[in-house]
Amino acid sequence: MNHPGTCKEVHLVSYPQGEPRPSDFAVVEAPLPDPAAGEVLVHNRFLSVDPYMRGRMRDAESYAPPFALGETMTGLAVGEVVASGSPELAVGDVVVHDLGWREYAIGAAAAFRRVPAVEAPLSAWLGVLGMVGLTAWVGVLEIAALQPGDTVFVSGAAGAVGSLAGQIAKLHGAARVVGSAGSAAKVAYLRDELGFDAAFDYHDGPVARSLAEAAPEGIDVYYDNVGGEHLEAAIGALRVHGRAALCGAISQYNAAEPPAGPRNLALMIGKRLTLRGFLVGDHVASQPAFLAEVGGWLAEGRIHLAETIVDGVENAPGAFIGLLRGENTGKMLVRVGGE
Numbered sequence: 001m002n003h004p005g006t007c008k009e010v011h012l013v014s015y016p017q018g019e020p021r022p023s024d025f026a027v028v029e030a031p032l033p034d035p036a037a038g039e040v041l042v043h044n045r046f047l048s049v050d051p052y053m054r055g056r057m058r059d060a061e062s063y064a065p066p067f068a069l070g071e072t073m074t075g076l077a078v079g080e081v082v083a084s085g086s087p088e089l090a091v092g093d094v095v096v097h098d099l100g101w102r103e104y105a106i107g108a109a110a111a112f113r114r115v116p117a118v119e120a121p122l123s124a125w126l127g128v129l130g131m132v133g134l135t136a137w138v139g140v141l142e143i144a145a146l147q148p149g150d151t152v153f154v155s156g157a158a159g160a161v162g163s164l165a166g167q168i169a170k171l172h173g174a175a176r177v178v179g180s181a182g183s184a185a186k187v188a189y190l191r192d193e194l195g196f197d198a199a200f201d202y203h204d205g206p207v208a209r210s211l212a213e214a215a216p217e218g219i220d221v222y223y224d225n226v227g228g229e230h231l232e233a234a235i236g237a238l239r240v241h242g243r244a245a246l247c248g249a250i251s252q253y254n255a256a257e258p259p260a261g262p263r264n265l266a267l268m269i270g271k272r273l274t275l276r277g278f279l280v281g282d283h284v285a286s287q288p289a290f291l292a293e294v295g296g297w298l299a300e301g302r303i304h305l306a307e308t309i310v311d312g313v314e315n316a317p318g319a320f321i322g323l324l325r326g327e328n329t330g331k332m333l334v335r336v337g338g339e
Contacts, residue, residue, distance in 0.1 A: 306330020
């Protein structure tokens with residue numbers, strides 16, 4: 001087949017201390033063979049940039065193993081099969097895989113999942129119809145057990161998961177959805193484009209005060225993407241039998257020292273609160289129901305597809321650093337090959 005013979009890959013070359021730096025990564029030109037029997041070659045179109053990757057950039061025990069230094073960083077990507085040595089996948093099939101930050105991926109056909117026949121942009125399979133969307137859907141409906149009429153607070157609400165969690169809550173009958181974000185522009189985006197009932201910039205003062213102003217009667221559900229001060233404020237605002245879905249704690253990912261709190265966990269007793277952490281990988285059985293509902297909303301234009309796109313594999317490290325700094329609105333993606 002015709003292909004370049006080499007492709008760009010992103011390697012992690014050192015474990016970051018605090019905030020990652022460009023020097024922690026290397027862009028490498030690697031040889032690209034033809035696929036052997038049972039293998040396929042995929043031209044990646046979009047690479048996923050996700051906060052959980054920061055947890056794999058340290059040589060410490062976690063729910064996922066650390067990235068190996070000097071090897072291609074693994075991560076979700078969507079692309080098109082351009083050569084196939086397997087009857088399971090044909091040239092032209094669109095697939096999702098976890099083989100990482102590279103222009104082309106080659107491997108056994110079993111490592112690639114053909115996307116369902118849903119009319120959607122390619123990038124949606126890494127966002128609203130992918131792991132991100134499933135994380136938001138499961139967190140709101142299964143972990144936090146949203147009920148119609150609930151008041152919901154979403155932290156980091158302008159990010160990939162948060163922006164979808166808030167929209168899903170509204171579409172399932174939440175009476176009021178409040179979001180926090182890191183700039184006035186993002187606050188306006190939440191209110192004016194995503195339909196949040198209220199939003200605030202967490203830089204404007206104590207989160208507990210801003211949340212009290214946005215939800216003066218308290219909240220029933222908290223979707224946590226931030227941790228730290230946000231989680232402490234939410235515990236204070238949750239009403240009796242309130243529920244929290246603990247998805248992420250991005251405020252702590254670059255921290256060199258353990259966080260100070262939350263300092264008000266004792267409130268959980270009298271309020272009979274439920275705070276539950278979860279990993280989306282435990283909920284793959286929910287994927288068909290999720291795709292049926294969210295795919296339908298996307299086709300009907302009822303859910304907004306929010307993306308921040310950076311071009312070029314070589315710019316993936318910068319996109320990741322920007323993600324941790326909050327420079328994205330919606331899903332952070334790297335587009336490969338100018339597609």
